[in-house]
Amino acid sequence: MAVETKRLLTTSKAISEAFAQEMERDPSVFLMGEDIGVYGGIFGATTGLLERFGPERVMDTPISETGFIGAAIGAALSGMRPVAELMFVDFFGVCMDQIYNHMAKIHYESGGNLKVPMVLTTAIGGGYSDGAQHSQTLYGMFAHLPGMKIVVPSTPYDAKGLMISAIRDDNPVLYMFHKGIMGLGWMTPNPRATGHVPEEPYTVPIGTADVKRAGRDLTIVTLSLMVHRALDAAEDLAKEGIEAEVLDLRSVIPLDREAIVASVRKTHRLLVVDEDYQSFGLSGEVITTAVQGAFDSLDAPPARLAYPDVPIPYSRPLEQFCLPNREKIVAAAKQLLA
Amino acid sequence: MPDNDVLREMHHQMVRIRLFEESIQQAYLEGKTPAFDIAAGPVPGEMHLAAGQEPVAAGVCAHLRASDAVTATHRPHHIALAHGMDMKRLAAEIFGKETGLGHGRGGHMHLFDAATNFGCSGIVGEGIPTAVGHALAYKKQGRDNVAVSFFGEGAANQGAFHEALNLAALWKLPVLFVCEDNAWAISVPKEKATAIANNADRAAAYGIPGVLVPDNDPVAVYEVAGEAVARARRGGGPSLIEVKTDRLLGHFEGDPQMYRSPEELARLKDRDALRAFERRLIETAVLTAADAQATWDRARAEVDEAIQFARTSPYPEPAAALLHVFA
Numbered sequence A: 001m002a003v004e005t006k007r008l009l010t011t012s013k014a015i016s017e018a019f020a021q022e023m024e025r026d027p028s029v030f031l032m033g034e035d036i037g038v039y040g041g042i043f044g045a046t047t048g049l050l051e052r053f054g055p056e057r058v059m060d061t062p063i064s065e066t067g068f069i070g071a072a073i074g075a076a077l078s079g080m081r082p083v084a085e086l087m088f089v090d091f092f093g094v095c096m097d098q099i100y101n102h103m104a105k106i107h108y109e110s111g112g113n114l115k116v117p118m119v120l121t122t123a124i125g126g127g128y129s130d131g132a133q134h135s136q137t138l139y140g141m142f143a144h145l146p147g148m149k150i151v152v153p154s155t156p157y158d159a160k161g162l163m164i165s166a167i168r169d170d171n172p173v174l175y176m177f178h179k180g181i182m183g184l185g186w187m188t189p190n191p192r193a194t195g196h197v198p199e200e201p202y203t204v205p206i207g208t209a210d211v212k213r214a215g216r217d218l219t220i221v222t223l224s225l226m227v228h229r230a231l232d233a234a235e236d237l238a239k240e241g242i243e244a245e246v247l248d249l250r251s252v253i254p255l256d257r258e259a260i261v262a263s264v265r266k267t268h269r270l271l272v273v274d275e276d277y278q279s280f281g282l283s284g285e286v287i288t289t290a291v292q293g294a295f296d297s298l299d300a301p302p303a304r305l306a307y308p309d310v311p312i313p314y315s316r317p318l319e320q321f322c323l324p325n326r327e328k329i330v331a332a333a334k335q336l337l338a
Numbered sequence B: 001m002p003d004n005d006v007l008r009e010m011h012h013q014m015v016r017i018r019l020f021e022e023s024i025q026q027a028y029l030e031g032k033t034p035a036f037d038i039a040a041g042p043v044p045g046e047m048h049l050a051a052g053q054e055p056v057a058a059g060v061c062a063h064l065r066a067s068d069a070v071t072a073t074h075r076p077h078h079i080a081l082a083h084g085m086d087m088k089r090l091a092a093e094i095f096g097k098e099t100g101l102g103h104g105r106g107g108h109m110h111l112f113d114a115a116t117n118f119g120c121s122g123i124v125g126e127g128i129p130t131a132v133g134h135a136l137a138y139k140k141q142g143r144d145n146v147a148v149s150f151f152g153e154g155a156a157n158q159g160a161f162h163e164a165l166n167l168a169a170l171w172k173l174p175v176l177f178v179c180e181d182n183a184w185a186i187s188v189p190k191e192k193a194t195a196i197a198n199n200a201d202r203a204a205a206y207g208i209p210g211v212l213v214p215d216n217d218p219v220a221v222y223e224v225a226g227e228a229v230a231r232a233r234r235g236g237g238p239s240l241i242e243v244k245t246d247r248l249l250g251h252f253e254g255d256p257q258m259y260r261s262p263e264e265l266a267r268l269k270d271r272d273a274l275r276a277f278e279r280r281l282i283e284t285a286v287l288t289a290a291d292a293q294a295t296w297d298r299a300r301a302e303v304d305e306a307i308q309f310a311r312t313s314p315y316p317e318p319a320a321a322l323l324h325v326f327a
């Protein structure tokens, strides 16, 4: 049997490869953001692109998010395919009007006549003591607002394929990458942040969830870094004879409701693991989906393990108390089966 | 020209700020070598130090009372200390301890101190409007306090800066806008981000005085700030002050600074404003060499005590994370 050697990349390298390949293919694609040029992006998503494509296509911007995200919208309306980076999602506050009143609504308001084919990339997530203004995930908040697609990859493979899909999509796509999945040398090492990524361009369809581990006893629906935590927990559970199915949503909008329902119909139990704030968000939406679509097959009330409704504290013991983790997932799964 | 006591006090402030930040830098790097892991060590997370920018803090804050409000940025320690924040509680907050200003909830970018009316924000530009609000309250209350907002030259390209200046000018509020131009916003140099050379010129758009301090010198800052503070206290309205200062270190600790040339870094080392100021004070006989040394020793003792306090203080109870969401 031939030994297959698979190329391994970190998620940040997978994303920058997607940018490079799409920029080669389509001259209307260009990038804008803070420190994306010489620095290569604070989270390494644009490493090497300035050297390759020059400052006309890899544009460092002033700290003027309303200005350059608004400019991305205008450029998209005028035939370009811009990618704008909001360095941390927490900074949405200074530019939200452009995002939800303009980027997300112009297509609808025009009765379908205008398109806004742009990608807004942004870093999410905590766990490394960056405090209340640099640690949030917030996809639930954006998902509440109609008009933008939202993708939240967890693996290098999905990251590249979803980025290519996002750039080619005729809709605005919010692309949210967790800092903990990027494989950065200055973060706590995460083996799951490196994985096989094919060299050629490929797409991962937006709106399709992916079973990252099959199981029969319960379904863990999750996304982003929490997929890694859930897979770790599933290994622990397996040692105790509990087989958890881990469903990686990959996209929040559109939400793959069929995949949620199908998995819950199979396992009869649902645990949602979410790093976003607990109330009024993603976990409630997933549970509603399961209850409506698989009520008769549920053997226990659906459970959720999410971030409590408090701002994210700086101090390590406080933050770790709030964050879902491997041990808490194991405990919640067992409780669900008890 | 400030009198000798003021000169000595500004020197003292600059020295204690420098030593404090050097100790924080050391603590920050603990647990982060050989492999740098931002989450590890007694001081995790991001760390933005202000070495080189002490003249701005010392020169402006010399005119302030504890009751005057100050807002700062992600790079807040120099300003917090110059404005009189308790060094122990500051250190303890940076270490995430129960005895810290926010009992560990805020961290180094989110320092809030009722005793010195100090606040800061990790969101670039967003501390500026709050200062306008403090000044608005003073005006309504008939107090002769002033509010001061410090921010980087990068922040002057945010909408919040322009909205705040217009409001303050329109309502003639007692507020100072102090732009610390250290030439860099992370890796983006000022000339690649700002369409004009000097932010002080932007004051003209709002009909308020805008003064450029071209040297990173506490005395020059002191003089310009003194006039602006006095005018604000008299009801004469806001001012914008821009100081050309230096960021001697990386944007944050761990920043490889590939975007800065080795020549620039070497040049910066040679023109450390604190050393230059100290030399001048000794040359002009404001300080003897022994006085200067005594100042360093005194500051060393204060800093060591503060760091020791932070290290030995307990962490907050984990479940206390759920407290203080509402008053």
Ligand SMILES: Cc1ncc(C[n+]2csc(CCOP(=O)(O)OP(=O)(O)O)c2C)c(N)n1
Pocket (backbone or CB within 6 Å): A034, A063, A065, A087, A091, A094, B074, B075, B122, B123, B124, B125, B151, B152, B153, B154, B155, B156, B182, B184, B185, B186, B247, B251
């Ligand atoms: C709204 C917002 N955008 C971007 C950032 C990320 N960021 C943090 S500091 C910084 C550079 C700030 O430059 P400047 O205002 O000149 O202050 P300096 O760091 O030089 O002190 C950037 C881009 C942020 N914190 N907030």
